[in-house]
Amino acid sequence: MSEDSKNKATFNVPIGPVHPALKEPILFTFKMDGELVEEVDFAPGKCHRGIEWMGMRRNPVQIVHLTDRICGICGVSHSLAFARAVEQIAEIEVPERAHYVRTIIAEYERLQSHLLWAGVAAHELGFDTLFFLAWRVREESMDVIEYLTGNRVNYGIVQVGGVRRDFTEDQFPRIEASLQYYEDIAAKLLKLFLEDKTIQIRCKQCGVMSKREALELCTVGPTARASGVAMDVRSDSPYAAYGDLDIAPVLPHHYLGLTNGDVYDRIVVRLLEVVQSVDLIRQCLANMPPGEVLWEKKYPKILAACKKATGEAVGRVEAPRGECLHYVRMDGNPSPQTWKVKASTYSNQLSWLKMLKGEQIADIPIVVASIDPCMSCTDRVAVVRDDRTDILTKADLHRLSVEKTRRLAQWS
């Protein structure tokens, strides 16, 4: 190794497309100087499934279930963002109670997503005991989600115009029991994750991103908040029932007194958001208004409303990983003219280049995992032509987007 650093002989280490550190396919190429990362490049697009293409051949009521399957973890965020976009275009009024049901399930989704992430992070650090613990704790939220919606993954609860199932009073004790469980275990989780010596030496001052860089790289969600950017769609432009709730972005300095923007801070933010979610669900239960949960019980009527609608809208939702955005454009046909999904990882992934540079090989898995990447959310395009993949530069992308904008303008 001393030979290497003396001669500055660099070598390339590919990580991916399939690698134990990566939960989903993506290709990283690291130029290494001994154990240090000198340059990073990554190539997403290994997980493209053409969901938008499928969606533009279906009607909104069908698409809403397709959106559930964009991501295995944050299905509700996608279906909620899509439903909100369609509801705006078709001017559908969502009943008040449905907003609360949507909020509760979205917060449960955040709970299970953050705990899943915490387990993955522990595993990336080689701390398997904590991994098993975090996932065992996560099981409780999965059970409640199954109890409430009938499904553990792809909940299928959001519908255009409301939700498909109501949460009734007799279900509240089970929800309350799970909230109590999380309240009791939160302190233990915080202690185990944040006070463990090995986690501290591995995560502090590792994968650092300053507030300025977080803003410049347009990061979103917990990744941005861990660098001190007070940004949360739930409080910045409230949707569903968040406007009625007492909510403020979780920042690491609330817990630590200062913000470093390192991997450790990202753990802090996510764990504190678990605590926050418990509080939000409790607020929802207390304030839930009575009434219907769906704008119109007869689906053909919803479809008819969507078919008549023309216009465009953006639905924004704070997914567990950050802002999730759906752009929908309807032109009086059953299926949308355009549907664009921008998941949170799309905004966060470029911060990898900054965070990984100068780190050791040992830190690659945890730094990559620290933005909680979801490639199946992100991969919206894969260019394969004549058996070769094209690399599009900034100029190419600009040209393509101008062309597409013109095309859209012509249609309308």
Next chain:
Amino acid sequence: MVMMLGMDPISIIGGTVAVALFGILAGLVFMGVERKFAAHMQARIGPPIRQPFRDVAKLLSKDSIVPENAIPLLFNMAPVLALASSIVILLYIPLGGFLPVLAGYGDLILVMYLLTVPALALVAGGFASGSPYATVGSQREMVTMMSYELPLAIAVIAIAWRLAAAGIADPFSLATIAGTATGITIWSVAGPLGIIGFVLLLIVLAWVTPAELSRVPCDTPEAETELCGGLLVEYSGRNLGLFYLAQGVKTVAMAALAVALFLPWNISWYVALSPNAALVADFAFFLLKLMVVIFFSVSVIRVGMARFRITHVVSIYWGYLGGLGLLGLLCVVLDASLGGGGML
């Protein structure tokens, strides 16, 4: 009770075969039990205790794939070398009431050298794999080796030196240190200060064990999530099976060394037993001691920690554990020069 094996070639060969079989069997059993312990500490059920046997049977029945970039000779030789050298270590370590098979042909210093051979075989195999992951893993393994050598050497030297200071002949012989024949151990030689020193050294050795065996927190050379298995990444089938066996044997050897150095007591010293019963009782007690050592220095540590960076391995082993070892050594030296305690 002591059973001296004669030094004629036939008994040496017989002893070697017996020790090899013992090492492999015990290694796999302990691995299974250790996995069960770890699983229960992590609130899992864990695999059945015979799982390592199934794994090895499966691996040995599969083809070995040699990568295109590999150096086939070195690549195929490394696992054999690793297993053979792991077994050789066991030949120099007393097993319960049995004296080492090759007692008189090598001492503690030789064992220290032999302990590096399986690691070197891994390094050679890793470099011969022609994969960047394996190369990085090999580099890390070398760094790890260099890191734990100092604390290990301190612990070993301190013990032999204290025995020499107590006027015991042949202090570097493991049979002497374990007191298999004499019943004299380091604990009976040392005074209170020396005992404190030995406890410190015991802690040091307990921490060297995971590094020696590449287990969490020192599994940096294999680091599943970083290097997908590091220096073993290209190994498959029979070759991987051999490495698996070598890992088991090495676990037994490391634990047996710790037992010989620090936990040498035999039941037959305290209870009057017929010679054969004493052998069985001592051996059963020896296995129990091995299990205890493996539990504390492998299971407990690996369940309770995250993986170190390679830089941490160096600073922790050279700095903290080296320092702790030197402190222990100082206690032992002071104890000897003050003529502390002792039954002699």
